Amino acid sequence: MFERSNPAWMVATICLVSVAFAGVLQDPKWDWRDQSNNLMLHAKRVSSELVSPDQIDLTLRGLDGDPVVGVSKLEGIRFSASTAKCTVTGVAGKDGKASLTRAELTGGVQFTRQQTAPDFKLQKMGGDRLTYTAKGETATAVVTGNVSLIETNEKGEVTLKATGSKADTQLNRKTTKGAESLLLRTAVVTGPVAVTAKQGSANGAASSNTYIVSCGKMVLDRTRKPARLTLTQNVKITIRYGDGGKNGLETLAKVAVFRLNDKGEVVGVDMESGE
Amino acid sequence: MTILALSLAIALAQTPQDNAFEIGANGEWIARRWSKISFDLGIFGRTFDLEGAPVNLEGKPYGMIMEGNVIRGALQPTSEGSYTLQRLRQIGRAKIDFSLQRSFDYMRSLAGEEGKKIPERSEKQMNLDLRAPEIILATTIAEGTIDFPTGGTLKSNQETPGQFEYVVRGPDQKQIKQIVQGRTITKLDLAFKKAKFFFDPAILTSPSTEAKLPIRKGSAEGDVTFDYEQVDQPNTAGLPPKKRRLNGRADRVDLDFTTLPRTITFTGNIKVDVDTDFSKSTTTTKEVVIYLDSEMKLIRFTMNSNK
Numbered sequence: 001m002f003e004r005s006n007p008a009w010m011v012a013t014i015c016l017v018s019v020a021f022a023g024v025l026q027d028p029k030w031d032w033r034d035q036s037n038n039l040m041l042h043a044k045r046v047s048s049e050l051v052s053p054d055q056i057d058l059t060l061r062g063l064d065g066d067p068v069v070g071v072s073k074l075e076g077i078r079f080s081a082s083t084a085k086c087t088v089t090g091v092a093g094k095d096g097k098a099s100l101t102r103a104e105l106t107g108g109v110q111f112t113r114q115q116t117a118p119d120f121k122l123q124k125m126g127g128d129r130l131t132y133t134a135k136g137e138t139a140t141a142v143v144t145g146n147v148s149l150i151e152t153n154e155k156g157e158v159t160l161k162a163t164g165s166k167a168d169t170q171l172n173r174k175t176t177k178g179a180e181s182l183l184l185r186t187a188v189v190t191g192p193v194a195v196t197a198k199q200g201s202a203n204g205a206a207s208s209n210t211y212i213v214s215c216g217k218m219v220l221d222r223t224r225k226p227a228r229l230t231l232t233q234n235v236k237i238t239i240r241y242g243d244g245g246k247n248g249l250e251t252l253a254k255v256a257v258f259r260l261n262d263k264g265e266v267v268g269v270d271m272e273s274g275e
Numbered sequence: 276m277t278i279l280a281l282s283l284a285i286a287l288a289q290t291p292q293d294n295a296f297e298i299g300a301n302g303e304w305i306a307r308r309w310s311k312i313s314f315d316l317g318i319f320g321r322t323f324d325l326e327g328a329p330v331n332l333e334g335k336p337y338g339m340i341m342e343g344n345v346i347r348g349a350l351q352p353t354s355e356g357s358y359t360l361q362r363l364r365q366i367g368r369a370k371i372d373f374s375l376q377r378s379f380d381y382m383r384s385l386a387g388e389e390g391k392k393i394p395e396r397s398e399k400q401m402n403l404d405l406r407a408p409e410i411i412l413a414t415t416i417a418e419g420t421i422d423f424p425t426g427g428t429l430k431s432n433q434e435t436p437g438q439f440e441y442v443v444r445g446p447d448q449k450q451i452k453q454i455v456q457g458r459t460i461t462k463l464d465l466a467f468k469k470a471k472f473f474f475d476p477a478i479l480t481s482p483s484t485e486a487k488l489p490i491r492k493g494s495a496e497g498d499v500t501f502d503y504e505q506v507d508q509p510n511t512a513g514l515p516p517k518k519r520r521l522n523g524r525a526d527r528v529d530l531d532f533t534t535l536p537r538t539i540t541f542t543g544n545i546k547v548d549v550d551t552d553f554s555k556s557t558t559t560t561k562e563v564v565i566y567l568d569s570e571m572k573l574i575r576f577t578m579n580s581n582k
Contacts, residue, residue: 200316241301248302249295259315268315273294 032058035096039088042069054092055101060084067108072100075173076114081130082107103132111141113171113183123183124150125169137174138185143167147189151182151264159198159264160229162218164191182264187220197229197258199239200265210240211258211266212247222260226267229258237271293331298323299358304350307331320351321358329368334360337478338378342370343410363412371410371421373403373478373489400434403489418491419476426468426497431490433461435570439507441514457509461571463539465528468497472530496527501541503565505573519573521565523547536566536574547578 033040043060051057060068060083067080074097087102105111111125111132128145143149147167151160170186195213216233231237235256239248254274258266293307298314298321306312311326325332325346332341332348336357344367350358365371386392407427413420437459445451472493502522509516526543541547541563549556551573562579 237296239297239302248297249305251296252294266316269312270314271296271309271312273310 030060034088034091034098038073039098039100040069040071040073041084041086041088043084044068051087055087055089056091058084058086058088060086068105070100070103074099077111078114079103079105079109079111079130079132081105081109099134100132101134103130105130105132109143111143122150122152122156124148125167125183126150127167134173137172139171139173141167141169141171143169149184149187149189151184153198153263153265157198158196160220160260161196162187162189162193162220163195164189164193164218166190182222184220185222187218189218189220191216191218193218193231195229195231197260197266198264200261200263200267208242208245212238212240213256215256227260227262227264229260229266231256231258299334299350301357303335303357305333305335307333320349320361322349323347329370335381336378338374338376338381339478340370340372340374340377341365342368342372344368348412359414360412361414363410365410365412367408369405369407369410369427371403371405371412373401375399375401398436400432402430402432404428404430404432414476416476419474419478421472421474421493423467423470423495427466427470429463429465429467429470429472429495431461431463431571433571435459435572437507437572439509439517441509441511443514455509455511455514457507457511459570459572460504460506460508461567461573462502462504463571464500464502465495466498466500467495467528468499470495490530491533492529492531494527494529499525499528499541501525501528501539503539503573505571517552519551521547521549521551521563521576523563525563536568537571539565539567541565549576 030043030046031040041058041060044063044066045061047059049057062068062082067082068084070079070084070086071077077100083106085104086100088098089101090098106129109125109127109130111130113123125141125143125148127143127147129143131142133140144166147162147164149160149162149167149169150158153159167187167189169184169188171183172185193215195211195215195218197211197213199209199211213231213235215231215235217231219230219232221228221230231253232255235253237251237253237256240246241248251271252273253271255272257270259268259270261267294309296306296309296312298304298306306323306325307330309325309327309330311324313324315322323346327344329342329344330346332346333339334341339360341363343365346363346365348363349361351361353359405421405423405427407423408425409423410427411422411424435458437457438454439457441453441455442450443453470493473491474489475491478489501524503520504522505519507517523541523546525541525545527541529540529542531538531540542561545558545560545563547558547560547563549558558578560578560580563576565576566574568574
């Protein structure tokens, strides 16, 4: 932690920390947090470089069973991976809040955003490799290898789950209500892609029906109203009725567009058969 | 074994070309042979817009299959968690086909799946086939309407068990009256330029085992052609079926099935051919009224040339 009232001391400390961690340390535990306890990083081994008084580049490594962990309270973000290359900026800011500007995560990557009650939602991204770049109110994340994207509603029910081999995503960094409270602003997942999407319901009544989709490409776009989930390339759709209930008939489509509400549930379907 | 055979039949009936998409709460409404689908979960139910050449929409619990190049409609949720048809507009090669047997087969398959008692197969059958360039259907709690703004056809077909009296020769060659078991098949075909029929909305809210024509009343006009036929088909071999048929044309027809006897009233420039066991004629007249019982069997008919 750095003293906000003494910038010179703060910079000096950063330098010391930087020097101390210039090589790979054998310290079994390394924790770092910014002055406001917003950004926290945990690793087994670390090397760092003070790029400027306001920016630190860190190379972090974990060990089996003890991965690199990063937490940004402000954005509700938590990640874990075997290794991480992180760029942290805002270290010398007056508010003491540092932010994760860029991260290259590899090995069993889990990237989650969790909101607190009463509007609890948990969103997860996973893959072999994830490159995160923050830019203003949004961020981009490119995930490759065994990609999974999961969004849940306030009840903890999975509203959207997509798996594939690559995902290009744009993320909401603000945690406001409505559609922006969901992590994914846009996502392009290529695959083969498997998607499950929870069906919303008429009259606000609970629906436990789920669309199960396999296709070659999925595009999520929450920049439009209503949000759209576009599925293309050998689209196969089946409805599962109820929790663990029976599956309906399989439907083939050239293109299927699911319209989503602010909870991320399917409230409309447009399809073309291509025949 | 019966359930297995039924499941196999359903599976075989579902060809890949059908490309079914389920839009009901539990798969009870299915679109087939579609090229485009748009389907919304709204505040008051589900709306859909289907296209095909033609597209096919089945309401399984109600034994109802609809077709059209375009089918637009709305499904309304019920307290049981299923959906009933609230409104429907079919444009281009429009067709509605009700089948009591189809509804019954669905109920039997559902009962089998849910481990409930499988209902006995009904001895009665009822089919209603409506075709037109355009059909508009709307329902309220009390009443349903089917409009044919640009003409169309109605074909109904009912089959019920019955007893018939035959005069046959006994072993001593004397004529005796014999009551034999059999089936009565009644058909009513109408073609018209414009029509509006009122029907019992229960046909869309609760699956029925009654072979009751859902139409309550209605009228059709504009070069109406009609063909009513009743065939009493005895089960006993060697006995000929009894046929009663009235067919012809009129300017207008009014159906009233709300009271018994049911009436079908033809008016204006009527030409009617009568072929029954008690009368044969070809007549031009001004009014013909056919009186039917609840199973659409002919009770009597009247002709009036003075109106």
